[in-house]
Amino acid sequence: MGIQTVFLFVTTWSSAFFSIFVSAMIKKGDKKLIKGWIFYDWANSVYNLVISSAIFPIFYSNVTEAHYLESVGRSELLEGETVMVDFMGAHVSSSTLFSFTLCASFLIVSILSPILSGVADYSGSKKKFLQFFCYLGALSCMTLYWFNTKWLELSMVSVFLASIGFWNSLVFYNAYLPEIADPEDHDNISARGFSMGYFGSMILLVICLVMIIFIGSHVTRYCFILVGLWWIGFAQIPFRRLPSNVYDKKVDKTNLLTKGFRELRQVTREFIKTKRLKRYLIAFFFFNTGVQTVMLMAVTFAKREINWGSIGDNGLIISILLIQILGAAGAYLMSWLSGKIGNLRTLIIVVFWWVINCVIAYFITEAVEFFILAASVGFVMGGVQALSRSTYSKFLPETEDHASYFSFYDASEKIGIVLGTFFFGLMELVTGDLRDSVLSIVAFFTIGLLLLLIVPKKEKVIETDPKHN
Numbered sequence: 377m378g379i380q381t382v383f384l385f386v387t388t389w390s391s392a393f394f395s396i397f398v399s400a401m402i403k404k405g406d407k408k409l410i411k412g413w414i415f416y417d418w419a420n421s422v423y424n425l426v427i428s429s430a431i432f433p434i435f436y437s438n439v440t441e442a443h444y445l446e447s448v449g450r451s452e453l454l455e456g457e458t459v460m461v462d463f464m465g466a467h468v469s470s471s472t473l474f475s476f477t478l479c480a481s482f483l484i485v486s487i488l489s490p491i492l493s494g495v496a497d498y499s500g501s502k503k504k505f506l507q508f509f510c511y512l513g514a515l516s517c518m519t520l521y522w523f524n525t526k527w528l529e530l531s532m533v534s535v536f537l538a539s540i541g542f543w544n545s546l547v548f549y550n551a552y553l554p555e556i557a558d559p560e561d562h563d564n565i566s567a568r569g570f571s572m573g574y575f576g577s578m579i580l581l582v583i584c585l586v587m588i589i590f591i592g593s594h595v596t597r598y599c600f601i602l603v604g605l606w607w608i609g610f611a612q613i614p615f616r617r618l619p620s621n622v623y624d625k626k627v628d629k630t631n632l633l634t635k636g637f638r639e640l641r642q643v644t645r646e647f648i649k650t651k652r653l654k655r656y657l658i659a660f661f662f663f664n665t666g667v668q669t670v671m672l673m674a675v676t677f678a679k680r681e682i683n684w685g686s687i688g689d690n691g692l693i694i695s696i697l698l699i700q701i702l703g704a705a706g707a708y709l710m711s712w713l714s715g716k717i718g719n720l721r722t723l724i725i726v727v728f729w730w731v732i733n734c735v736i737a738y739f740i741t742e743a744v745e746f747f748i749l750a751a752s753v754g755f756v757m758g759g760v761q762a763l764s765r766s767t768y769s770k771f772l773p774e775t776e777d778h779a780s781y782f783s784f785y786d787a788s789e790k791i792g793i794v795l796g797t798f799f800f801g802l803m804e805l806v807t808g809d810l811r812d813s814v815l816s817i818v819a820f821f822t823i824g825l826l827l828l829l830i831v832p833k834k835e836k837v838i839e840t841d842p843k844h845n
Contacts, residue, residue: 409556412617414569416549419610420510421573422580422603423542424671427517430696431584433474433675434689435523435596440470443525458808463528471676471810475801477532478672479794481539486790488540489547493783494643496548502779503620506548510611513541518604521597547786550765551778552618559770563719566766567711570758571704578700580606585693643780646773652832653771656720659831660764661788663727663824666734666817667760668789669796670753673813677737680810682746691743695750702754710759711766719767720831726760727825734818738811796820 426432437459444459445451453459459470468476496502516538523531557565584599647653675692684691714722733753740746768785775781796817803813 404556404558405561406556409617410565412614413549413552413556414565414572415610415613416506417569417573418576419607419614420513420542420545420549421577422606423513423517423538424573425577425581425696425700426584426599426603427520427538428672429675430581430693431588431596431599432520434679434692436474437470437676437679439523439525444470461525461528463532469804471680472801472805473528473532474535474676475673475797477535478539479797479801481536482543482790482793482797485540485543486787486794489544489786489790490780490783492544493547493551493779493786494641496551496779501620502548502551503615503618506545506618507611507615509541509545509548511541511608513538513545514604514607514611516541516604517607518601520600523597523600543786543790547782548779549614550769550785551782553765553769554772554778562766562769563711563714563763566769567707567758567762570707570762574700574704574707574758576606576610578697581693581697581700643775643777646775647781647784650771650773652834653768653773655827655831656767656771657784657788659824659827660768660785661792661824662820662827663723663730663760664764664789665792665796666730666820666824667757668793669800669817669820670730670734671757672793672797673800674753677810677814678746681741682743683741684743687743691746695747698747698750699754699757702751703758705758706755707758707762709755710763714763714766718833719763719770720828720833723760723763723767724825724828726756726763727821727828729756730760731818731821731825734814734821738814738818792820 440461441453441459444461445453460467461470461473463473492505496505516534519534520531520538523534525531553562553566580602584596584602587595587598675696678692678695679689682691687694710722710726713725729752733749733756736749736752740749765785768782772778772781799816800813803816804810
């Protein structure tokens, strides 16, 4: 608690003057403000690529495999053998441990974000929470430099906290979208944000790969430090440009937690009155569960189930780069398509595309097949992420409590990820076959697709009091 207090004190006074100045001048559609907001996607997406999807999962798989082989006194795995680790007295597979660690972090995020969002909306302190979780995530990434299988419990704490920092920061970041732009611009701006994230993270990934290839695999640990420095460094741009208190709220700072709960309760009552927003969020819960599970577990699946031949881990990296490049293109294409046929119809097409991708993934075994699938996944990855965020933003009622409303979006996302990663790990645990885990993902996409079909095109206007606090 003391560390958090010191952090909030420093960040408050370091940006106080600039924030007051910006708050007085903020207006929707301001290009400088929008570019500043977009830069947080550029800053934080290196976590999603380098830590969640590419280098760290490969690093984790390699170090746990080496430790396991050392413990059993062999130099290589037997055909079909599973790498096992000891964690807090339990003997589990390394992939199951990784899946369950992320699952636990998402559960914490889903609990924290609604509570803290109520406090943020009541006190106008979105930016402080955004900064806190940004620094928590970035610094935790840097501590992965000391990851050691001999102290696996402590090492997994870094994975756990980095995930909490990344995902919890997003609820406060996303909540700025309806405040900086009009609804008709949300699709394009959201797509620009995800595209910037894809390109920025790809640049750092290439830098890391050059280091690993030309210096040696022993420098992989330095990549985790680079992620933290990149994230913190580029985050200073949105931190300088985004206002601290958009609506200039004057509040009593005592008992903020209680008042935050009260704020959240009021917003919940408003949310229950909606029809389109509720149905969309339920559909989002299911299809996004599939999307996030694919993103988090794809490398684990590909490394174990695909025959890479002489290509080895380089094949995985090529696939990930392919996904990044096409993800940026897909975000813009889906933004354009939504302008032609509407957000819901576009999402229905994209989610159906995901179902097909998962069915194909169940059957493929060769590297060339995986490359083709990666191209297809990349194309819809950026599109579904950007469009999901902007669609929710468009469907919001008139309100000043954007953080609280986005906490529902965030909590839905994280509970879904908990469910997805849990079932992914559980299916492997029960059947012993990682391919069976793909079937659970198909089910989530299918349910999400069916629910999208019953989301109303228009929302009945509800009365909200933006100044109820």
